[in-house]
Amino acid sequence: MLELLLRAAGWTLAHLPEPWLRLLAAALGDALYGGFRRRRHLVLSNLHHAFADRAPDWHRRIARESCRRLIETGFLSLAMPFLSERRLRAIVRGTPALVDALTACRPGPPAPRPTLFAAAHLCCWEVETAMALLVPAPFPEFGVIFRPLDNPAADAWVKRTRERFGMRLLSRKGGFQEAMAILRRRGCIGLLFDQNAGLQGTLSLLFDRVGSSSELPGLLAERFGADVYALFPQRLGFWRVALDVQQMVHDGTSAGVTLALNRWLEGHLRADDDRCASWLWLHDRWRNQDIPARRLRLEAKRSLLDADLRQRGLAALPRRTRFWIRLPNWLGDVVMTLPLLRALRASRPDAHLTLLARSQFQPLLEQIGVADRVLALPSRRWGYFRHFLRLRHEHPDCYLLFTNSLRGDLEAWCTRCRQRFGLRRPGRPRPLLTHAWSVPADFVERQPHQLQLWTEFLRHFGLNAPVDDAPLRPPAAPAARIIGIIGGSENEPLKRWPVAHWRELITRLAAVHPDARFHLFGTANDRAVTEAIARGLAAPVEDLAGLTDLPGFAARLGDCRLLVTNDTGGMHLANALGVPVLALFGPTNPLRTAPVFRAPVRILQPPGCPAAGGGSLAELAPATVLKAADEMLA
Numbered sequence: 001m002l003e004l005l006l007r008a009a010g011w012t013l014a015h016l017p018e019p020w021l022r023l024l025a026a027a028l029g030d031a032l033y034g035g036f037r038r039r040r041h042l043v044l045s046n047l048h049h050a051f052a053d054r055a056p057d058w059h060r061r062i063a064r065e066s067c068r069r070l071i072e073t074g075f076l077s078l079a080m081p082f083l084s085e086r087r088l089r090a091i092v093r094g095t096p097a098l099v100d101a102l103t104a105c106r107p108g109p110p111a112p113r114p115t116l117f118a119a120a121h122l123c124c125w126e127v128e129t130a131m132a133l134l135v136p137a138p139f140p141e142f143g144v145i146f147r148p149l150d151n152p153a154a155d156a157w158v159k160r161t162r163e164r165f166g167m168r169l170l171s172r173k174g175g176f177q178e179a180m181a182i183l184r185r186r187g188c189i190g191l192l193f194d195q196n197a198g199l200q201g202t203l204s205l206l207f208d209r210v211g212s213s214s215e216l217p218g219l220l221a222e223r224f225g226a227d228v229y230a231l232f233p234q235r236l237g238f239w240r241v242a243l244d245v246q247q248m249v250h251d252g253t254s255a256g257v258t259l260a261l262n263r264w265l266e267g268h269l270r271a272d273d274d275r276c277a278s279w280l281w282l283h284d285r286w287r288n289q290d291i292p293a294r295r296l297r298l299e300a301k302r303s304l305l306d307a308d309l310r311q312r313g314l315a316a317l318p319r320r321t322r323f324w325i326r327l328p329n330w331l332g333d334v335v336m337t338l339p340l341l342r343a344l345r346a347s348r349p350d351a352h353l354t355l356l357a358r359s360q361f362q363p364l365l366e367q368i369g370v371a372d373r374v375l376a377l378p379s380r381r382w383g384y385f386r387h388f389l390r391l392r393h394e395h396p397d398c399y400l401l402f403t404n405s406l407r408g409d410l411e412a413w414c415t416r417c418r419q420r421f422g423l424r425r426p427g428r429p430r431p432l433l434t435h436a437w438s439v440p441a442d443f444v445e446r447q448p449h450q451l452q453l454w455t456e457f458l459r460h461f462g463l464n465a466p467v468d469d470a471p472l473r474p475p476a477a478p479a480a481r482i483i484g485i486i487g488g489s490e491n492e493p494l495k496r497w498p499v500a501h502w503r504e505l506i507t508r509l510a511a512v513h514p515d516a517r518f519h520l521f522g523t524a525n526d527r528a529v530t531e532a533i534a535r536g537l538a539a540p541v542e543d544l545a546g547l548t549d550l551p552g553f554a555a556r557l558g559d560c561r562l563l564v565t566n567d568t569g570g571m572h573l574a575n576a577l578g579v580p581v582l583a584l585f586g587p588t589n590p591l592r593t594a595p596v597f598r599a600p601v602r603i604l605q606p607p608g609c610p611a612a613g614g615g616s617l618a619e620l621a622p623a624t625v626l627k628a629a630d631e632m633l634a
Contacts, residue, residue, distance in 0.1 A: 003154040006078065013075050014082035022238045025075055029068030041416055043067065043281045045395040049320065050207035050269075050285075051276075056393065058273075065277035069123040069235070076239055077126040081161035085133060092127040092233075094134030095244040101229055102131065105140035105188050112140065114183040114226040117245065118193040118217045118261055120268075123278035124233045124241045128190060132166040134243060141187035143168045143179050145216075183224040190231065193217050193261045195285055199294075202255075203303040204262055208318040210350045211286045212300045213262055218254035228257055230264050235278050255304050259311060286321075286397075290419060292435045295398060296462040297347045319352040319372060324396040324417065326408050327357040331550075331569025334361055335576050336451050336596050337402055339469045340458060341370045346465035354396070356411070364550040368472060388414035401433070402454065409433060423457045435461065446589060446612045451596045471578030471599045473558070481516045483509060483629075484557060484574070486565035487533050488526030488545070494587045495566050497617045497625075502533045504622040505564070509629060510539035519544055519556060521570055562632055564625065566617075567593065575599050580632050584625065585609075586617035602628055 013021065033040055043063045051059070076091075083091070094102075105112045119125055132139040144162075148171045149155035159169045167190075170179050179189050194201070194214040201212030221228050229245040236242055248264065250256035269276045284290065298305075305317065325341065327334050334357065345351060353371035362376045378387045388411045399412040401422040409432040412420045424436040437460040439445070445453065455467055487502045489495040506518055517540045520530040524546030534541045548556060554573055557563065563574040564582045567590075575581050575595030583595065583603050589612045595601045604625060609615025 003151070003157050006154055006157065007081075010078040010080075011082050014079040014087075018239060021072075021075055025071040025238070026068050029071045030064065032071065033064045033067040039282060041392075041395075041418075042284060046281045046283075046285050048393075048395045049209055049322075062273060062277050063281065066279065066281045069278055070280060070282060072238060073123050073125065076124055080126055080130075081157075081164075088127075088130050089133055091239050092124075092130055092134065092241045092243055094131070095234075095242055098131070098231075098243050098245045099135050101245050101247070102135045102140060102188075105142075105186075106138060107140065107186075112186045114186050114224045115188045116183075116217055116221055116226045116228045117188060117190040117231040118228060118248075119190060119231045120193060120265055121280035121283065122232050122275075123235050124239070127233055127241050127243060128231060129162045129167050129169075130165050131243065139166045141182055141185060142166065143170045143175070143182045143187065143189050145170050145172055145175060145179055145189065145191040147172050179220070180224070183220060183226060189220065189226075191217060191220075193258075193265075195262070195265070196283055197300075199291070199299065200301050202258060203298060203300045203305050204259060205305070205308045205312070205318070206262055206285065207266060207320075209286055209320040210298060210305065210317065213258055215254055215258050215302065217261060218257035221250075221257045222252060222254040225252070228260070230261060230268075232268065233278075235274065255307050259304060259308055263311070290397075292419070292421075292461055294462040295419065295421070295435075296344060296458055297464045298350065299462075317350040319350060321348065321350045321352060322354065322394070322396045322398070323348065323351045324354045324356060324399045324412075324415070325371070326399070326401045326403050326412065327355055327361070328402050329358060331361065332567075332572040332593065333402070333450070334365075335569065335572035336593075337454065338368070338370055338472070338576060339451065339467045339596060340454055340463075342468035343463060343465040344458070345370075346468070347463050360550060364554060367551050367554070385410060385414050388412075392416040400458075404428070406432075421457075421461055423453070437461070445592070447591055449594065449596070450592055469596055469598050471597050472576050473578055480559065480561075481513060481633075482519055482560050483513075483516050483633075484519050484521055484560035484563040484565070484579070485533070486521045486563065486568050486570045488522040488529040489566045489568050490523050490525050492587075495568070495617070496529065497566055497584050497586075497620065499529065499532045501618075501620070501622045501625075503537065505625055505629070506533070506537060506539050506541065508622065508626050512626075512630060513633065516540075517542070519560065521545060521548075521553065521556065562629060564629060571595060575601060582625070582628055582632055584617060584620060585613060586615045586620065587613055589613035600632060602632060604628055 044059055047059045047062055105115050119128055144167050146169050162169055182189055195206050195211050197212045197214045202215045203210055204213050228248040231245050233241040234244050248260040250260040269279055354373045355365055355371045356375050359376035362374045365374045378384055392415050396415055396417040399417040399420045401408050409430055413432040420434045422430055422433045422436050424430050424438045426441055430436055437457045520534060520543045522530050522545035527545045530543045530545040534543050557574045557579055558577050560579050562580050565571040567585050567588045571581055571583050572595055575597045578599045580600035581595055585603055585605050590603045591612050594603060606615035606619035
């Protein structure tokens with residue numbers, strides 16, 4: 001049945017007037033571009049990644065024309081078995097470079113060299129099987145490696161019709177031995193060099209983005225010492241093609257051939273818009289890095305990235321793969337993600353990290369520099385999600401969510417990012433994610449740390465770099481003996497140590513350390529608490545609550561010899577800065593939310609409090625905290 005359909009369609013297209021074919025191809029190409037949203041998004045994404053400096057109107061124009069030329073190519077492929085030699089000679093001609101290359105491949109003195117003709121997915125590539133019509137006889141022995149159809153009858157028909165001009169089609173499933181035999185006889189082999197070879201390819205750069213290229217041309221060229229030509233059709237008009245070649249200059253190694261072909265393709269497509277529109281942009285050109293279980297690491301059968309970087313004169317991989325990361329909404333949780341963000345940068349050295357965070361966190365995150373860009377979330381008013389719909393034009397490759405809310409999932413969905421990753425807890429479906437790690441039913445979340453849970457989530461999707469929990473700055477003892485105090489807790493009053501206890505602690509610390517000064521930290525909402533703590537104290541106390549922004553808060557924390565604190569976001573920030581932290585936990589769970597960076601940390605809980613929290617901070621005596629503070633200051 002498939003063969004009959006192919007025959008009927010091919011015969012019809014071969015006998016339609018070309019003006020009709022031109023109009024039909026344009027109409028179907030426009031329908032493909034306009035009617036299939038996912039395909040349109042893919043082609044625009046590919047163009048945006050490859051030509052980020054071009055205007056959106058240019059991307060749309062090239063994308064639409066590329067869709068039209070794909071239909072034109074399909075029409076020609078179907079019609080070729082029914083086109084006469086006379087008609088084909090009117091459609092395709094050979095350039096002098098092609099004629100010279102094929103003439104040099106003819107048997108006879110001087111003995112020809114084995115030759116590879118590597119073709120790319122360019123408009124009307126099917127005409128390459130009619131090369132014998134373009135040069136004077138005799139035509140050299142020429143085999144073409146092709147991907148067979150699944151239907152045996154249709155495949156046999158395609159093979160038979162494509163071989164009518166003297167070429168031999170060799171199936172990728174079993175024709176490699178014959179291809180090598182032809183090269184041993186100093187014949188010619190034509191094959192596709194592909195840029196979406198998946199895990200079986202070799203990692204290299206294409207438009208400065210890591211992809212997987214087919215290494216078969218390079219392997220054959222190295223084994224047989226073959227000359228290598230890039231074979232490409234130059235479109236002159238609808239069903240009008242000049243078939244051309246360009247010999248590759250390389251070092252004779254497989255890597256050299258592979259990189260030379262990729263660099264040639266880049267230059268060919270950058271040369272002018274017409275050539276660019278002729279490439280098949282509708283393929284998922286960088287798909288090898290889209291495999292969910294390997295998304296967060298670079299992987300393929302082989303890597304040529306180091307050699308590619310040397311050829312391009314680059315010291316490191318360009319960060320062109322767009323990872324967007326939705327951070328949690330609380331400062332402490334944001335700080336706990338930083339070791340994983342570092343690990344992600346190490347695991348994907350090509351990743352360009354964009355953090356999406358609450359606006360108050362943006363200056364601090366930009367100062368820390370753990371990502372390439374920070375986008376502030378808009379205010380939660382009408383039109384909130386329109387902001388994320390506009391972001392779809394930036395075409396993120398991957399969206400990681402450290403949030404667990406429907407709002408965060410909807411934000412990611414609006415960007416139309418094709419891969420949206422999160423974790424799924426039992427009984428909490430997340431239908432807007434494309435990929436989720438399901439927390440095991442026996443995973444007791446009160447015991448492992450939140451960082452461990454997030455680490456398991458990212459490792460499930462390929463993270464292979466160690467979690468980097470080194471402080472954000474090298475530890476250094478401040479010149480002054482400043483003791484920081486965080487006595488408030490904006491989101492939960494039960495997490496606050498009583499004001500009377502703080503006053504007693506400061507008084508006794510001042511008596512033991514007369515050179516100490518005390519800084520009270522907090523937000524404007526903590527001001528009532530800090531004023532109550534400081535009121536009437538003889539010790540040198542400076543109340544900074546609500547007087548600093550987040551970067552200023554971080555700078556002041558960095559001046560502290562010690563921070564004594566409730567379970568707050570400031571506790572995590574001080575720990576990230578390498579400041580010694582004495583943390584007071586009562587109702588909350590230090591097993592799950594303790595500081596994570598490798599800096600001095602001591603956790604105190606009330607007497608009899610379970611390790612997972614649940615006690616009353618009022619029962620934690622000032623004398624106990626004083627003793628621990630003295631030990632840490634020593």
